[in-house]
Amino acid sequence: MLTFNPQPFEFLPALGTWLLVLVAFTVVVAVFAFIGGLLTGGFAGVRRVFSGLVRGVVDLVSISPGRTWAITQLTFIEARRRKAFLVFVVFALVFMFAGWFLTGSEQRADEQVKVFVGFVLTTLSLLILPVALLLSCWGIPEDIRRRSLHTVVTKPVRRSEIVVGRMIGYVGINTIVLLVMGLVGYFWIVRQVPDEAKSALVSRVPIFGDLRFIDREGKPKREGVNVGDIWQHRSYIEGATPERAIFTFDGVTPDAMTSVVVKDPETGETREEERLRIESTFEAFRTYKGDMSRGIYVQYYFANPDDPEKTRVADPNAIFAIEEFKLNVQNIPRKIQVVDDETGAERTVDLFEDVVSDDGRLQVEVAALDGAQYLGMAKADLFIRKPDRPFASGYFKAVFGIWLMTVLVVVLGVTASTFAKGPIATLLTLTLLVIGSPFRGFMDELSNNYLASVTRSNVTLEGGGPLESIVRIVKHMNPTTELAPGVSTTVIQSVDHVFLAGLSLVRYVIPDFGVYNLSEYTSKGYDVFWSTDPGLLRAMAMTLAFLLPCILLGYYSLRFRELESK
Amino acid sequence: MQPESVIEIRNLTKVYRDFWGRKKVQALNSLSLDVHRGEVFGLLGPNGSGKTTTLKLLLGLLFPTEGEIRILGKTATDVEKNKYIGYLPEESYLYRFLNAEETLDFYGRLFGLSSSERKTRSDRLIKLVKLDHARRRQLKEYSKGMTRRIGLAQALINDPEIIFLDEPTSGLDPNGRRDVKDLILQLKSEGKTVVMCSHLLAEIEDVCDRVAILYNGELKLLGTVDELLQSQGETQLRTTAIPQDAIREVEAVLARHGAKLEGVSHPKRTLEDLFLDTVSSSAARPGQRFVDGKVPPTTGDGGAAEPAVTAASSGSRT
Numbered sequence A: 001m002l003t004f005n006p007q008p009f010e011f012l013p014a015l016g017t018w019l020l021v022l023v024a025f026t027v028v029v030a031v032f033a034f035i036g037g038l039l040t041g042g043f044a045g046v047r048r049v050f051s052g053l054v055r056g057v058v059d060l061v062s063i064s065p066g067r068t069w070a071i072t073q074l075t076f077i078e079a080r081r082r083k084a085f086l087v088f089v090v091f092a093l094v095f096m097f098a099g100w101f102l103t104g105s106e107q108r109a110d111e112q113v114k115v116f117v118g119f120v121l122t123t124l125s126l127l128i129l130p131v132a133l134l135l136s137c138w139g140i141p142e143d144i145r146r147r148s149l150h151t152v153v154t155k156p157v158r159r160s161e162i163v164v165g166r167m168i169g170y171v172g173i174n175t176i177v178l179l180v181m182g183l184v185g186y187f188w189i190v191r192q193v194p195d196e197a198k199s200a201l202v203s204r205v206p207i208f209g210d211l212r213f214i215d216r217e218g219k220p221k222r223e224g225v226n227v228g229d230i231w232q233h234r235s236y237i238e239g240a241t242p243e244r245a246i247f248t249f250d251g252v253t254p255d256a257m258t259s260v261v262v263k264d265p266e267t268g269e270t271r272e273e274e275r276l277r278i279e280s281t282f283e284a285f286r287t288y289k290g291d292m293s294r295g296i297y298v299q300y301y302f303a304n305p306d307d308p309e310k311t312r313v314a315d316p317n318a319i320f321a322i323e324e325f326k327l328n329v330q331n332i333p334r335k336i337q338v339v340d341d342e343t344g345a346e347r348t349v350d351l352f353e354d355v356v357s358d359d360g361r362l363q364v365e366v367a368a369l370d371g372a373q374y375l376g377m378a379k380a381d382l383f384i385r386k387p388d389r390p391f392a393s394g395y396f397k398a399v400f401g402i403w404l405m406t407v408l409v410v411v412l413g414v415t416a417s418t419f420a421k422g423p424i425a426t427l428l429t430l431t432l433l434v435i436g437s438p439f440r441g442f443m444d445e446l447s448n449n450y451l452a453s454v455t456r457s458n459v460t461l462e463g464g465g466p467l468e469s470i471v472r473i474v475k476h477m478n479p480t481t482e483l484a485p486g487v488s489t490t491v492i493q494s495v496d497h498v499f500l501a502g503l504s505l506v507r508y509v510i511p512d513f514g515v516y517n518l519s520e521y522t523s524k525g526y527d528v529f530w531s532t533d534p535g536l537l538r539a540m541a542m543t544l545a546f547l548l549p550c551i552l553l554g555y556y557s558l559r560f561r562e563l564e565s566k
Numbered sequence B: 001m002q003p004e005s006v007i008e009i010r011n012l013t014k015v016y017r018d019f020w021g022r023k024k025v026q027a028l029n030s031l032s033l034d035v036h037r038g039e040v041f042g043l044l045g046p047n048g049s050g051k052t053t054t055l056k057l058l059l060g061l062l063f064p065t066e067g068e069i070r071i072l073g074k075t076a077t078d079v080e081k082n083k084y085i086g087y088l089p090e091e092s093y094l095y096r097f098l099n100a101e102e103t104l105d106f107y108g109r110l111f112g113l114s115s116s117e118r119k120t121r122s123d124r125l126i127k128l129v130k131l132d133h134a135r136r137r138q139l140k141e142y143s144k145g146m147t148r149r150i151g152l153a154q155a156l157i158n159d160p161e162i163i164f165l166d167e168p169t170s171g172l173d174p175n176g177r178r179d180v181k182d183l184i185l186q187l188k189s190e191g192k193t194v195v196m197c198s199h200l201l202a203e204i205e206d207v208c209d210r211v212a213i214l215y216n217g218e219l220k221l222l223g224t225v226d227e228l229l230q231s232q233g234e235t236q237l238r239t240t241a242i243p244q245d246a247i248r249e250v251e252a253v254l255a256r257h258g259a260k261l262e263g264v265s266h267p268k269r270t271l272e273d274l275f276l277d278t279v280s281s282s283a284a285r286p287g288q289r290f291v292d293g294k295v296p297p298t299t300g301d302g303g304a305a306e307p308a309v310t311a312a313s314s315g316s317r318t
């Protein structure tokens, strides 16, 4: 079970937001620069700022690949001669001993695979992050401290080339380190996983659907308070009623079918056949004990989401007793024999021609068959499993995700190091990392609630902002009671307003490191998705989004920095 | 003909400030001077007088507090000008993990030189600075003088028009100094402009066309070496050997043209004397500054040291 909720990721809207934020920040910075210029140097100051900005654009556009590459290569030689690659030794040591601790655990085979894969991917990111952080944060400050940069900048090198060259260099080093460690980790997993668990070493490719519920009258059913988090939160349908859980899948094409070995019930021969494989995990809630020796019965109906009434078919074979907390696998054949309710005539329905919509959408309705028993499920509990991909697919995509994260760390680190000394730059980048991952959810929630309370009249920020909350805690006040109106309340609320508005802006400049958490897919046996959040495209977008602003910032701060004086 | 200025410094002032913007040191005070194309220009001054600061301002490593700088018509922070200049820092700020060849190759790339060009140039320069035996050793293993030498080679990799040398001979052995001196003269003969700082006045005297003396960040003296070292009010006659008793009658001898007159000139002081004079008078009278074209009168009686074969006569003024 994934601990997060992969949402579809739309690239174009994201690009739009990015552009908007970038332009907004550029404008704000430019305005401040002009005001600063005006205040310090009058009209001449404004002109200086303007020509500085123009020259910045020129310097960025006319980056010379040759000089940049010279800086990159220098970075490589430096890392090699300074023995940065010693990290491999640490890596090798970890792996030599890890085998002892991880094997021999008395777990199920697929659980063991999870442990190994999770261990390798975690180790990779834990080892690569310090390398990325330290290299990128200390390079330029060290260069300035030893004054070797001084000689470099008296050559016709643009500061942008130094920033970009360094970034590429550190990314390159990290790429090599990660690639080697990733390959070693891969072969280590493949060798360590016991033979009986090898079958679990695949990348499952699920199609997750949207989930909604209908009640007895066939109307959409309101779910609990926790609507936003349906991934985690299971809702229930009652057995032997018209209540249904309806999953709508997209991208259901014949190549979503898996070849499975089926046994002919008459001849007893086995052969391979293409089936649509549906996997599910359900939770049962029994209002009476019933027959405890079997699970609750479940039936699937298939329908075209555009016209469910006309197209609905019930696969007579897709009635089964669930096994709770285990995977129920249903292989649905393409041709389904159905008996018409009214005429009693038998006919054959082709799942793809007669049911699935032209654009590949399919509706799967889940019904529980035992009266007064409830069946609970959440969005990820039922999915179509496409043909598996090799384990390497998911594994290396997860490694690629780690790589994208290290690229972002390098970019941030190099940028910080253009205006701060090594320790400060490290601390700064580390802070971004910490705010960007564990605190991210908290921050997002706070500012989302705030934005909702500002933009929509019916939403209030329960308990107020941080200051108000503190006051409430100190005064032992209930979050729903209003604060007594007065000067102090106004002050408290204004401070919170400013803080939350600031936070909502700051959120855009703090990268969301959560998007790089792709290893969870892999360690849970899934392939890594492209266009979900988290997903590969999202992770790439995150890294790219910070690239340009960071290069800009790094360039300007290195250029306006008086290298010699400190 | 007005000589072409390749470097123009106008009212250059530099105040070093601390992190909070408070004034720490005033390193330069309203410095104005020009350097002409093809000359060897010497910056002199006691320790801490602002020579290195001037060079760093010229190179854009520091930003002026006030004043303007033009190098080849461009501002100090314009990277374009860097194509035509070479710089040997006070201490060699090079990458210590590179060896001599890699160092020159790296800087060559920054000038966009082709790889064959880099190869031939670095070969030539390594031979020129006599580091052939150590070309594959990392700079961190180099001695001080060797580091100086590779620094010098690095400054010449782009065949620059203007070369800034901050104490080029410090740390070098006598042979090395000799080589550097020859090198500077050779650069001059190729039409390059050289700006150098040094404390070795004999050297400056030998190679520089013009010198400026800084004291406490102020320009105290500026002029051609010949001009500055001529002492006023004295005339020097150099003759072939004349009998011992004739010396007392030199004037008479001259009047009678008894000896062949080989030359009449002003006796020269050494630059060292001039320097010490300037510094001590500046210390005694702070605030006095060199103003366009006028050399303030120097104290001291001058003409202290004469070569043994030189007879000096005082009295007749030029």
Ligand SMILES: Nc1ncnc2c1ncn2[C@@H]1O[C@H](COP(=O)(O)OP(=O)(O)OP(=O)(O)O)[C@@H](O)[C@H]1O
Binding pocket: A564, A565, A566, B016, B017, B024, B025, B026, B027, B045, B046, B047, B048, B049, B050, B051, B052, B053, B054, B090
């Ligand atoms: N980075 C700096 N921060 C603060 N003050 C500085 C800095 N660099 C130089 N100074 C000060 O500026 C003044 C001029 O220094 P500079 O290095 O230019 O002298 P210099 O003429 O090159 O001396 P030397 O002959 O010793 O090389 C000195 O008082 C020095 O202390």
Ligand SMILES: [Mg+2]
Binding pocket: B051, B052, B053, B090, B166, B197
């Ligand atoms: Mg100096």
